[in-house]
Amino acid sequence: METNEKRGVRLSRQRETILTELCKVKTHPTADEVYEMVRKIMPRISLGTVYRNLDFLSNQGVVLRLGGAGTQKRFDGNPVPHPHLRCSVCGRVEDVEYPLSLPELPDGETMGYTDLRCDVEFVGVCPQCARKKM
Amino acid sequence: METNEKRGVRLSRQRETILTELCKVKTHPTADEVYEMVRKIMPRISLGTVYRNLDFLSNQGVVLRLGGAGTQKRFDGNPVPHPHLRCSVCGRVEDVEYPLSLPELPDGETMGYTDLRCDVEFVGVCPQCARKKM
C-alpha cells in the first residue's frame, strides 16, 4: 500500500512538526495559520517550507487539501473524505457533525473519469457572522 | 423575490455579453476564458470588468461561482446547484450527466449555519489526461 505514513520518505523535524500540529487542531487551518502554529515551536521555519510540506503531505494522502470556495486553501489532518461546512462570510471551515453518506457515481456513469473522490461542502453563514450581520 | 434576473440593475452591453457568452458554453470557464470569449465580440473590454461582472452576476444568483479544488475559480451559466466532475490534472470541470440527489443536512444539524447550499464535486482524472499519463 502506498498510503502509509512513514515509508522511505525522509522525516525532517519541520515536516514532523507540521503534521503533528495540523492533526492537533480540529479547525481546518490555511497554510498561513499552520505557519503561525508551527512558528511558535520552531521560530525559524519558513512559509515556503510549510507550503512545500503541506503539498507533500497531501500528495501522500496523509492530510487533506480542501479546495473549497474560498481564496485560500485549507488543510485537514483527517485524510478520509468527509463533508464540511464553510462560512461564506468569514471563510471558516468545520466538520459536519452528522453522519451523512457521500453521493456515489455508478461505475458506468463516471464519463471516463478515474480515481474519483467526492468532495462535499455545505456553504452558508456561520452563527457568529449571522449575529454580526444584523 | 430577489433572484430575478433583470430588476433595477443597470444592464451594460458588457454585462449582457458576458452573461450571454457564459450561458452559451457547456464548459465551466475561468474568468480568463470568459475574457477571451467576450473579447472576440468586444475587443476593448477589460479583464477587470469581466471579474467585476462575474462577481456581480454570481452574487445576484444568475450564475454559479464554482469554488472547487483548483487554483482558479470557474463559472457556470446554470445557477441551480448540481454536481460537477473536475479533472485534478488539467483542471477541466464538467457537469455530471447522471441524476444524483445532493446530500441534505437535517434542520437541527446545521450547527447554527444558515442559508445552506450544497456543493458536490467529484475529483478524478479525465479520460484525456489518463491517456497521456501512460
Place this chain on the structure above:
DNA sequence: CTGCGTGCAAATGGTTTGCATCCAC
C-alpha cells in the same frame, strides 16, 4: 558522504482596486 529538505527572497499568477471617463437610465 549524498541528496533531499530548508531558509530566504524574489518571482508568479490570479484577482482586486483607484481613478478618470463613459454611458444606461
Place this chain on the structure above:
DNA sequence: GTGGATGCAAACCATTTGCACGCAG
C-alpha cells in the same frame, strides 16, 4: 444630467520557485 459601470494599470496576496546551505539517512 447623474451615478453606476468601464478601461487601464498598479496593487494585492496567496502560492511557487531558484539557489546555496544544512541535516537525515
